[in-house]
Amino acid sequence: MSRPEEISPPEIFYGDTEASKYTSNSRIQTIQAQMTERALELLALPPDESAFLLDIGCGSGLSGEILDEEGHVWVGVDIAPSMLEVALEREVEGDLFLHDIGQGFGFRPGTFDGAISISVLQWLLNADSTSHSPSARLTRFFTTLHASLRNPSRAVFQFYPSSDDQVTMITAAAQRAGFGGGIVVDYPNSKKARKMYLCLMVGQQQPDQSRIPQGLQHEGQVDNKRDKARKRDEIQNERRRRRDDKAGQKRGKGGKVKGGQVNPKEWILKKKDLYRTRGKEGVPRDSKYTARKRRVQF
Amino acid sequence: MVRLITHNMLACHVRNCNKDNFPLIFSEVELVIRETPENLDFIRRFLPKLDWTALVDTARSLGDTTLPDEQPVEMTDDQLRALHHVLMEMHVEEGNMTCRGCGHVYPISNGIPNMLLAEHEVGR
């Protein structure tokens, strides 16, 4: 079976149809949530403190939702408008940016207390619509990410490399950008549960945390996963209830009418048109949800 | 949604744009206020990261004049609350962010800024 990142660029692959299919699949929800929790564990943030985090390739907010539940404040970047649209629909708390991570970041030095990225990095090595080489994009990505992270801090990436060469290329680029750290493999002996994390470190870590963490060995080690999943469901239901209670109470401010601005629907649709005229296949149809205005709530 | 906490950390990332590339200037803004539970400890820990002058200028450009010109050495809880409001509750939903250095315009639509660069604008 070919891998999605070998089929088409991410903003095409994750069009409207795939974005909603992806996000509503309960198996995907559970796996992304578990991997996000594991990534947070590997981030080793100070306990019981809200941190300012970056979610790289945040997609429709499945990973960001966990950050919300843990009380963190976050910024999410993603290249797929349709995924971001779903994130808006789901009313995640993070600030969302339409951004190609291969173009690097403009965040000021030391902005983030940490970064996570769940199931994204493999995309940087594959089909994309720019003429820049994967290695140039990787380098720019890691260099500008390194600068935007606080010293000391960490960035943890769960990813699906297609070969050992890819792992080598990625870790080498991260090292050149100044990161320490390395690869953590959970459940290395399980075909299904095996997961790879790139655990990058900025600056001098706490003495007891300076070594690359151990991978998990036995699936029994996370038996409380199901409890966590149940708890998460409860929290989400509660959040939904609160949201619905408050819905409709709009209290806007300012509200100047903009002249000659591209509206979201326009630019997302325009983007799709552009791909269509370039003759790309698989451009999603325009749904009624396309760039729908988000409900204002408290 | 672009909150000012995020805007205060964001510079232009166009290639070779390294002068006057921060803060990005808002225009044609549609602002929405969303109440958010206070976490004053978080705000207090965030203080060293802020560019105060940029924050005050930006808040004022959006009509909020609650912040003093100079960053107070010790913040009272009331001052932290005002800061919480500016950083966490003011959301720019529509408008533009323009770089004073290179003139690049990052449009914000539906609360999402478009940070995509043309190929010739991408750094090396």
Ligand SMILES: C[S@@+](CC[C@H](N)C(=O)[O-])C[C@H]1O[C@@H](n2cnc3c(N)ncnc32)[C@H](O)[C@@H]1O
């Ligand atoms: C499998 S999804 C994961 C989304 C989210 N992290 C989660 O756990 O559900 C991969 C995401 O990576 C994003 N992505 C791929 N290449 C990207 C790039 N160059 N810049 C930004 N995002 C990218 C895709 O648009 C997609 O939303």
Ligand SMILES: [Zn+2]
């Ligand atoms: Zn600029």
